[in-house]
Amino acid sequence: MPVTYDLEGQKRVYATWAKFYDKVYQRMLARPQREAVAAACACGPDILEIGVGTGLTLPYFTRESRVYGADLSLDMLKVANRKVAEQHLDHVRGLMVMDACRLGFQAERFDAVTAQFVITLVPDPEQALAEMDRVLKPGGEIVISSRLVDDGGLLAPFWAGLAPLAKAVGWSTDFKVSRLTGWAARTGRYETVHVGGGYFKVVRLRKTASAG
Template sequence: MAVAYDLEGQKRAYKRWAPYYDRVYHKLLADAHAKTARAAAKAGPDILEIGVGTGLVLPWYPEGTRVIGVDLSFHMLERARDKMLSGAAPQTRLVAAMDACRLGLADESFDAVAVPFVITLVPDPEGALDEAMRVLKPGGAIVISSKLGYDTGAMAKIEEWVAPLMKKVGWSSAFRIERIKAWAEARGDVELTEIAPLFPAGWFKLMRLVKRS
């Protein structure tokens, strides 16, 4: 089935958000950003970050890593570039404009692919994850952090109860963990190794998927 892309619409939205994004999300997402960077670095030094945005995760990557960040929005990337050039993100080697589903990068180039707070916004999440797998080395890891909902259990009920409030601040429980599990099972060459709660109160999740050697 063909996927309809509104990339220009997304770019316009990101252009509006770019001047305010850091002020809104810097403190709220700091825990998630730090843990995402550390989880990616555990897989090895060469890291691709998809959806780098204004570069809020970039300063968290530990010494010795080599990070390339890509994003759809030039306006977001300008702020990520400023962090790189100012020395605030010393492990960053490059930031560049790319579509997550059409990465202009070589096969098996990275030890880890970090996907912070973007998988629920990509028009074709499975396509983006397929691209992440393409550029990932065997044994490497995809690290996803986002607002990911459960299908069943007590947490699913809590998420359903607070969904109207979360919708007002732009978050949704509509994107389910099971969707990523189904993608991994359908491929067969990637293993889900971790689902961990992130601040605040586990509302955000970190998922780690390892590409089989």
């Protein structure tokens, strides 16, 4: 089935969210965001964050890191840009409008690529993963934090039933961990090194070899 891209719809949603996103999500998402950022920083200094939004995660990176942030929404990026200036986040080297499925970076440019609370919003997550893979150095990690559902968990049918409702507000309830770990296994070049527990999960996929 062809994937339909409603990127304009996504931009409209986040043009509105930009105004109050931090107030709603700053505390709620801090634990998984800090965990994901720490894992990314452990890989090396050159880090790409996809769907960086208002830049909630940016203060969590070490000052030795060199972070680039990409997002579909200019309105969200404007808030992030303000944060960088006001908090003197000099480790942030660039914020740019970019689709997760078409990254404008050269191959094997980054030590880590992180995507936080965005993969479930992308119409073609496997294409976004393929792009993360392309720009990631061998030995590096794709670090994803999101609301993800355990496969075969007791509540899986409940979350699946809620999916249409949640989709209306842009929050996935039926995106399974195995969609990420299965992609990693199929490449033959990634190992799943961590799947966190809890409502919001952090998944780490390590690239063991170059695509060749």
